[in-house]
Amino acid sequence: QVQLVQSGADAKKPGSSVKISCKASGGSFDSYTFSWVRQAPGQGLEWMGRLIPILGKSNYAQKFQGRLTITADEFTSTVYMQLSSLTSEDTAVYYCARSGANDAYNIWGQGTLVSVSS
């Protein structure tokens, strides 16, 4: 069974960075696209960016340009999301999600809560 397992919750100070991992198991890694979606408390879903491992190509939402990096380690089938210059506005649950060619996220990680506070 295909699963995405994310790293655990993290508490950060404003101005710092966070790096979340998302390990894929039970399926081919290269054949899919991996995206990151976040959800602030009580708010909706927000797309952050994606990585297509087989192309080595990433795309980021304009809002996160310059402080978001999505990478992958194909040997361990793990995708990483690093967000820098954190503020309290970045407090959210961060999800990784897998899709095929149609960006339909049929597999989601369990979510990682990142809390940013001084």
Add this chain to the structure above:
Amino acid sequence: DIQMTQSPSSLSASVGDRVSISCQASQDISNYINWYQQKPGKVPELLIYDASNLQTGVPSRFSGSGSGTDFTLTISDLQPEDIATYYCQLYDNLPITFGQGTRLEIK
């Protein structure tokens, strides 16, 4: 960027009702829309992909329709377990965009 307008923002209906949720795109997106269900405290789940295709394992009371700019998610015969927030997702171009969400409650 293409704008998505999802409505209503909240909805209350009775068990057995037929419920519709709308998403409208600011320009033609063909059928490049997906629908998700997020139950309280849970991870979102894919319901419908490419506007009208039912994801494997999703009950047949869920259906999607539309093309171009206007899309609808319909739940026929509403069940208590359908209490959730529903999101549309546009993927025609980057950035990928989610609708604002529709919170569905049971009367």
